[in-house]
Amino acid sequence: MTLLAFALAYLAMAALCLAMNRHHRQLFGDGPAPRRQAGLRLFAAAALLAAAVLDSLALGTGIGLVVWFGQFMLGALLVGLLLAWRQRWLLPVGALVAMAGSLTALV
Amino acid sequence: MTLRQSMAGLHTWGGLLPSWLLFVILFAGTLACFDKELERWMRPALHEPVAGSMTADDVSAWLRANVHETLHAYWMHGPTERAPYWKLGWEEDASEVRGKAAFDPRTGEPMPETVGGDFFFTLHYNLQAGTPGMYIVGLAGMFMLVALVSGTIVHRRLFKDFFTLRPQANGQRAWLDAHNLFGVIGLPFHLVLAYTGVAVFVSFYMPAGAKVAYGGDPLAFFHEVQGGYHRNELDRPAEPPVPLSGLLADARQRWGGAELGWIVVEHPSDASAVVSVRRFDPSRIGAPQDALSYDATTGELLHQQQAPAGYRAYTWLAGLHMAQFGGQLVRILYGLLGLAGCAMLVAGTGVWLRKREARDGRGVALVRGLNGAVFFGLPIACLALLWANRLLPETLSARGAAEGWAFSLGWMAVALLALGWRRTPARLTRTLLALSALLALGLPVLNGLTMPDGHLPASLARGDLALAGVDLVLLAVGALCAWRAWRRKPEPRDASLPTEAGVRTPELSR
Secondary structure (H helix, E strand, C coil), X not given: CHHHHHHHHHHHXXXXXXXXXXXXXXXXXXXXXXXXXXXXXXXXXXXXXXXXXXXXXXHCHHHXXXXXXXXXXXXXXXXXXXXXXXXXXXXXXXXXXHHHHHHXXXX | CCHHHHHHHHHHHHHHHHHHHHHHHHHHHHHHCCHHHHHHHHCHHHCCCCCCCCCHHHHHHHHHHHCCCCEEEEEEECCCCCCCCCEEEEEECCXXXXXXXXXXXXXXXXXCCCCCCHHXXXXXXXXXXXXXXXXXXXXXXXXHHHHHHHHHHHCCXXXXXXXXXXXXXXXXXXXXXXXXXXXXXXXXXXXXXXXXXXXXXXXXXXXXXXHHHCCCCHHHHHHHHHCCCCCCCCCCECCCCCCHHHHHXXXXXXXXXXXXXXXXXXXXXXXXXXXXXXXXXXXXXXXXXXXXXXXXXXXXXXXXXXCCHHHHHHHHHHHHHHCCCCHHHHHHHHHHHHHHHHHHHHHHHHHHHHHHHCCCCCCHHHHHHHHHHHHHHHHHHHHHHHHHHHHCCCCCCCHHHHHHHHHHHHHHHHHHHHHHCCCCHHHHHHHHHHHHHHHHHHHHHHHHHHXXXXXXXXXXXXXXXXXXXXXXHHHHHHHHHHHHHHHCCCCCCCCCCCHHHHHCCHHHHC
């Protein structure tokens, strides 16, 4: 469950990042359309909230929120480092953690 | 001068000057997240997990048989999942000399001495320098808070550059990006850890209030704040004590089968002897301060500690810092974020250097030398400590001190090299990277040659990730250092000519 929460935190940070002109251009060649930008930010908010809920369910509210903070900071760092050196991996890594997270949550 | 300008000067100098000290504190703290895992790695007798049959009474019996001085107190902690052995400490009455022992669960005899994972924890909070070191660390922590707050004021594009890292940009830009990335994204962690870190020792940093209110008696202050229990000596010899196992069973039963933590016996040879049993509960952020105090002679329950709300708030803050809750997940998160803090410091000095290197500013060589001496010196010294732990014979007396010497001498050697080669930074970095790679990659190999139960294939086969993790991290770090040393360009012939300028000359670009 905590791995799924990390995946959501990472995807939220990737979405926030892609909602920014510079980084969207880095990956897709041009800036995001306003509707896409809003959509990405909405997704990020929902994913962060879901991650907080998952962590709290798995570990209790107190420890869950500490873990949540750590996860979104590390998720954001991973997004920043991937963008700098391996920008093509940004979305595949997201898909990979999301899959691994869903599997561990289901099993 | 605007606020931002005045903060820029503060951030530059208030950040640079303590940054090497802060690196030592942050790096040691990162390692201290895994102190018990390192301790197990450093104690071969614990490599293969066994369920020992030792009891608290066996530990007391060993103490009575081997230490004959009158004791002021002794304390012990039973096996836990992360630290599967009994550990004991004691303080002699007159001389205040302290001793400690850790027991092999198989034989019940003390294991060969080692500084253990505690070494990094002590380095983190007092630099192995006792009370003065604790004050220095507190001061460094205050500087870190100042640098974090002034840094957010100085930063013009906090959110616009949130994810921005341009390693291909010119030197200063790239380092500033890295400094911002690790500093801004990790800011909640850095702020909380710096704040709670200073808060842990707040009563030592600001003792005046308690001194006035409690007539200069700090113990009275602590007893009232913590709701603890203390009984003064009666100066009569003690009757034979009741067995500890009965008291521990009673404590366990009162707490509904909870695990037990530290067991403290105060002035055991006096009639006033008290046994206090503390509860161990890693499932909460703030360690519960529940303790039961028993009369050592009659076994009568004397006191049940109920920590007052203020003290519970303090233990919550301290607990948030010390990461003893939430299992390996929390420790790994703290460890990675601690590394991000180290990266922030390294990149910060990088910004300072690149800004001044071009115009050959004053102090550039010194800062470069210090960077090599600390940013490489400390990790290499830690590796030297682990090498000493494996190579020193088990029977050596003062083995722990010898390990400490390996750490200090290793650090000193790197520091001398770094200061000597400060004018050829590329050669220095390459050499130190290669040395780190050699030391880190060599340890798992040495482990494989000397430790039948502790080497990587054995620990992986057992599914013992806590022990295998140490070797795996060493391999990863070693591989990373080797790769960087390999890929790094050798020193340009004429150190005063930047390489980019050299490439542009027609002969070379052909």
